[in-house]
Ligand SMILES: [Zn+2]
């Protein structure tokens with residue numbers, strides 16, 4: 466399950482919402498440079514045809530998306546960044562919503 470959480474930046478005080486985590490059905494990629502996010506569904510074709518657990522647990526790094534702004538590979542499992550100063554030093558405030 467993915468969530469949207471509210472953070473406050475410890476460096477500049479900016480309060481913002483960021484998507485965190487991935488779900489059973491998707492991966493959440495994040496640009497390590499600008500913090501932009503991209504959601505990719507797992508095992509898109511096979512999983513939708515029927516049950517294919519191999520597709521559901523496939524490794525996403527084979528074909529990582531590129532950040533449209535920075536043109537570098539986005540990664541899974543990296544924490545959100547402050548959209549204002551790019552700091553990773555954040556204080557968790559609250560969960561805004563959860564989704565699958
Ligand atoms: Zn900041």
Ligand SMILES: [Zn+2]
Pocket residue numbers: 496497498499500501532533534535536
């Ligand atoms: Zn970027």
